[in-house]
Amino acid sequence: MSGAMYHFGEYELDTGRRRLSHDGQQVHIEPEALDLLCHLVEHHDRPVPTAELVGTVGRGRAVSDAAFAAWLRAARLAIGDSGTRQQSIRTVRGRGFQFVARMKAASTSVQASPTVRVTGAVSEADHEVIRFCRSVDGTRIAYAVTGEGPPLVKTANWLTHLDLDRTTPMWAHWFDGLTRGRQLIRYDERGCGLSAWDMGSFALDDLVADLDSVADAVGLDRFPLLGVSQGGAVAVAYAALRPERVSRLVLTSAYARGQLIRAGSDDERDAAEVDLNIARVGWRSQDSSFLRYVASQFLADATPAEWDAFAAYQRQTTSAANGLRFLEEFARIDVSGIAHQVTCPTLIVHCRDDARIPVSQALELAMLIPDSRLVLLESRNHLFTADDPAWPTFLSHLDNFLAE
Incomplete structure (x- = not known):
């Protein structure tokens, strides 16, 4: 180029x-x-x-x-x-x-980096190259392929930016751990990171189509799939609707039903609305007290300074309008009706004291998905931090599961 x-x-x-x-x-x-x-x-x-x-x-x-x-x-x-x-x-x-x-x-x-075909995917030599493809509705999706070995596709989730994730403290250890001995394929969600911020439709079918477009662009026929946080719901839907493409499914900090959907009582509905309203005010006003509250749910054991860094990173990944839309759409997402269609072996990993997504949601996924196994780890963090004792344990379970 x-x-x-x-x-x-x-x-x-x-x-x-x-x-x-x-x-x-x-x-x-x-x-x-x-x-x-x-x-x-x-x-x-x-x-x-x-x-x-x-x-x-x-x-x-x-x-x-x-x-x-x-x-x-x-x-x-x-x-x-x-x-x-x-x-x-x-x-x-x-x-x-x-x-x-x-x-x-x-x-x-800029010389085009060499590519080689490894287990049906493209591998970049020495450094990462960010590429772009188009989903079926024309939305531009940014994706990257890194490492060598068997492929692992990570579904997109809010709070990613392909150009920043390798160095930001929140995601750098994820990048290093997931590329160890394998080829990692990741992409930014529509409306987020380097993908198009003018995202148009944001239905579940659109998110499934985005993943299809990335897999097609990379040249993958069948692959293991990792879903983290709200990316887990998309991963479940993809595995249910595209069973011929997913060989194994890994879900961590995931859920089948968004907070507003799973609220079963007036108290739970009120709590869900309060939680959503705090996040709305934080995004609109950029008030640090509200943003710290949101950050504390993702990184329960972090310091206030780390929460502020998390909030600053949020602002780099998407616009305030998109941030609000992500919050509201994923609070209402529901894949519980199709989770039973997942036919591949599934590993569900969740922290017992996850401050963002209660462990009951992992139990629900394990009951809904037929060929699944559940691993509960001792941690309060929704997203594993680099110094979280649960982090290497998660990687060990992931490596063993994918190697079976």
């Missing part, structure tokens, strides 16, 4: 690697907004018509005026511009938009 390195002010834009930096630090920007910025910079010698930008960034899909305006605003904000402060991206009335900042350009190239 070829491109150029553009320097303007304190910013650096690598159009080949699709990377924007400010004073040497990467600026995280919605993929469509970054594509828009790259196109404007590469065609800085002229005003670029709106229709051309929509066609380039949307790749032939129908794009609403609101979506385009959001991409433009995000691109401007990422480089210190705004609709009124147009020092870099200027609106040219009747003609479109033009990048007008003074800059220097240097050519660069």
Whole structure:
């Protein structure tokens, strides 16, 4: 992939690697907004018509005026511009938009990394390459393949960002542990990370189709599947609806029914609504006290500083509007009616004192899925931390199960 390195002010834009930096630090920007910025910079010698930008960034899909305006605003904000402060991206009335900042350009190239076919999948040599595919409705899905050996596909879940997960303390040990002796295929959920943030429909069928598109893009016919947290419900649905593709299923910190669906009494329904409202207020206001409450449910044994880091990471993975939609949609998800259709061997791992998803949900999954086994670990964390004693135990159970 070829491109150029553009320097303007304190910013650096690598159009080949699709990377924007400010004073040497990467600026995280919605993929469509970054594509828009790259196109404007590469065609800085002229005003670029709106229709051309929509066609380039949307790749032939129908794009609403609101979506385009959001991409433009995000691109401007990422480089210190705004609709009124147009020092870099200027609106040219009747003609479109033009990048007008003074800059220097240097050519660069990125060689495509070699790929080899291993057990039906693609392996990247030495480093990870992020790729993109399209789901059946045209939504862009970002995925990555790392490591060598038998494949393991991890369903997407909220709070991932392929470009950040290898280094963020919340996920780095997951990445290292899951790629040990195998090939890990992971992807960002629609509306999250490097996948399209303008996600359109968000039904269970869409999430199943997204996983199909990733498996097809990688070249997998049959594979083991790992579902973590709310990704577990998607993994159950996929294994039930695509039995020919899933050889083994691993679920951890998972559930079949969302919090609002499984509430069986007025008290439980009130508690579910309070929990959801606290998360809503936190996302809308970005108030640290509310966000810490949400973080404490995911990482019960973490420090307040770690909760704040967790909240900051949330803001990098998706927009506030999408964050609210994820919360509400997964609170109402229900795969309990199809879980009995899962025919592959299934390992269910759950922490006895999970502060986010009660252990009763693991018991329900074990009763619903015919060929399943349940392992309960001693921990309060919803997501295993690197220093959690339950973490190496989980990896050991995972390795043994997949090796059978």
